[in-house]
Amino acid sequence: MVLTSDKGWPYTWNTIQDLPMDVFVNCEVERAWRIVRNDLTEWFSPHPGTYFTPKQRLLIGTPGIGKPMNASSYLLYQLLHYDAEQLPMVAYVIGSQSFLFDKTTKTVSTYRDNPRIEDVVNIFFFRGVKGYCIYDATLACRQPSAGLPCKGWGMIVVTPPEKSEYELCTKKNGR
Numbered sequence: 001m002v003l004t005s006d007k008g009w010p011y012t013w014n015t016i017q018d019l020p021m022d023v024f025v026n027c028e029v030e031r032a033w034r035i036v037r038n039d040l041t042e043w044f045s046p047h048p049g050t051y052f053t054p055k056q057r058l059l060i061g062t063p064g065i066g067k068p069m070n071a072s073s074y075l076l077y078q079l080l081h082y083d084a085e086q087l088p089m090v091a092y093v094i095g096s097q098s099f100l101f102d103k104t105t106k107t108v109s110t111y112r113d114n115p116r117i118e119d120v121v122n123i124f125f126f127r128g129v130k131g132y133c134i135y136d137a138t139l140a141c142r143q144p145s146a147g148l149p150c151k152g153w154g155m156i157v158v159t160p161p162e163k164s165e166y167e168l169c170t171k172k173n174g175r
Helices: 027-043 068-080 117-126 163-172
Strands: 002-004 022-024 056-060 089-094 097-102 107-111 131-136 154-159
Touching: 027 056, 027 068, 027 154, 068 089, 068 131, 068 154, 089 117, 097 117, 107 117, 117 131
Parallel strands: 056 154, 089 131, 131 154
Antiparallel strands: 002 022, 089 097, 097 107
C-alpha cells in the first residue's frame, strides 16, 4: 500500500532536500498498526476491567526492509483517522519537535522545549482526556525523556534497527 500526501510527512517537513511525498506500507508496518488498534479496542471496550492500562509498545525497524519513519507516519495517519470521541488526542514526537493533534477541535500544536510535550499530555490526562503518543526515535538521536510514557496514554516508540538504540530504550523504561 502507498499513502501520498501533498504536504509531505512529519519527517520531511524540516529537511533541505526534497523527499518523496509517499509512504510505502508493507505487511510488517500494517501488523504494527493492527497491534496498536487491538490495544485501543481493548482500552475502549465496554468491559476493559479495572486492571486495564494503556500499553506501551516498542517497534524496532528491520535492516534493509525500509525506513521505520514509514511506520511512524502510517501509525500517525491511522490514529488521526481513529474515532475522535474515543481517542481525541494524538501526540507525535520526532527529532526535536513534538506535535499535539487535537482531533475534536481539528488543531495541531507544536512544542520544542517549554512547555515539554509530556507536561502538556499529563495535563490532558489529569483532565480525563485519552490519547496516544508516537515517539519516533529514528531522527531523535536520543531516547524518550523520563516523562514518557505519559500517564494513562498508550504509546509506541519506533526505533531504528541498531541494537544500541533499542537497548537504551528498554533499559530506560525498565523492560
